[in-house]
Amino acid sequence: MKPEDSKILQQLGKEPGFKVPENFFADINEKIKESLPEVEITRTDVRPSLWVRIRPYVYMAAMFAGVWCMMKVFNGLTETNKQTLTAKEIAAGMNVESNVEEFILNNSVSDMDIIMSYEDSLYYDNLIIDSENNNEELL
Amino acid sequence: MAGKYTYDEEQIVEQLHNPATAREAFGKVIEHYSQTIYWQIRRMVFDHDDASDIMQNTFIKAWTNIDNFRGDAKLSTWLHKIAINESITFINKKKALNNIPIDSDDSFLAKTLESDPWFDGDETQLKLQQAIASLPEKQRLVFNMRYYDEMKYEDMSEILGTSVGALKASYHHAIKKIESFFTDND
Numbered sequence: 001m002k003p004e005d006s007k008i009l010q011q012l013g014k015e016p017g018f019k020v021p022e023n024f025f026a027d028i029n030e031k032i033k034e035s036l037p038e039v040e041i042t043r044t045d046v047r048p049s050l051w052v053r054i055r056p057y058v059y060m061a062a063m064f065a066g067v068w069c070m071m072k073v074f075n076g077l078t079e080t081n082k083q084t085l086t087a088k089e090i091a092a093g094m095n096v097e098s099n100v101e102e103f104i105l106n107n108s109v110s111d112m113d114i115i116m117s118y119e120d121s122l123y124y125d126n127l128i129i130d131s132e133n134n135n136e137e138l139l
Numbered sequence: 140m141a142g143k144y145t146y147d148e149e150q151i152v153e154q155l156h157n158p159a160t161a162r163e164a165f166g167k168v169i170e171h172y173s174q175t176i177y178w179q180i181r182r183m184v185f186d187h188d189d190a191s192d193i194m195q196n197t198f199i200k201a202w203t204n205i206d207n208f209r210g211d212a213k214l215s216t217w218l219h220k221i222a223i224n225e226s227i228t229f230i231n232k233k234k235a236l237n238n239i240p241i242d243s244d245d246s247f248l249a250k251t252l253e254s255d256p257w258f259d260g261d262e263t264q265l266k267l268q269q270a271i272a273s274l275p276e277k278q279r280l281v282f283n284m285r286y287y288d289e290m291k292y293e294d295m296s297e298i299l300g301t302s303v304g305a306l307k308a309s310y311h312h313a314i315k316k317i318e319s320f321f322t323d324n325d
Contacts, residue, residue, distance in 0.1 A: 018260070040206075
């Protein structure tokens with residue numbers, strides 16, 4: 001019994017209550033065979049039409065093509081998302097001022113990063129000045 | 140069902156189109172499908188003698204049109220289609236004879252079941268047959284094919300030329316109507 005069947009039908013069962021006379025099918029089969037009229041058979045091309053024969057292969061090819069397309073689309077999306085850049089490319093990108101500004105504008109660099117980098121630059125500037133003074137003193 | 144014959148459909152279809160072997164091959168088709176076709180018709184028309192006559196007409200019609208069978212569909216699908224057409228034609232003729240409108244349901248067919256010598260069902264089985272008879276023709280066909288023959292929806296779709304979704308809906312409606320019939324006639 002299928003789950004789609006109702007409770008009433010589950011209680012009833014599948015026996016319809018019909019019966020046939022004894023040997024009915026054996027007798028009727030013989031009777032029908034005997035009553036078959038003479039017919040002229042002209043069509044001998046019993047092979048199914050070309051479309052019927054190739055239909056399973058066409059369906060299979062379409063399925064594989066569909067899977068291939070889906071994989072292509074999926075791979076394309078993941079590659080776009082990856083956006084892997086080499087160190088050289090990052091360095092080159094950072095040299096272009098507009099890129100750096102855009103990077104900051106996109107909130108990729110926090111305010112603290114900017115303050116820290118400013119302080120670092122001051123520190124390195126002082127180091128350079130100190131080393132220049134030392135050089136002058138040595139001379 | 141195959142009886143004393145071995146049945147290979149592909150081979151049978153080839154033999155059916157060879158004048159020398161066609162008659163014998165069609166004999167095998169009758170042996171193989173007579174029970175399935177008979178029960179399909181019997182559940183539509185209820186009366187044994189009517190079902191027997193319609194089955195004979197079905198096989199004779201199939202035989203006389205054997206030249207038109209190309210083998211694109213299964214033989215069983217083709218035979219079921221002919222059997223359904225023959226059954227519906229018979230029911231419509233009977234409706235006309237009894238002055239019953241052609242668009243009314245087929246409940247009148249089940250009225251003689253009680254006195255039918257070839258029906259030995261109990262009260263509940265009789266009630267179920269009356270409930271089935273009250274369904275619209277297409278729902279009745281779908282219900283019988285699914286419930287009694289446990290036919291796949293895909294096969295039913297080929298025979299009835301209706302989508303699988305529509306057949307599922309039809310079967311669902313048929314069950315609901317049968318349940319209502321039992322509730323209303325308790």
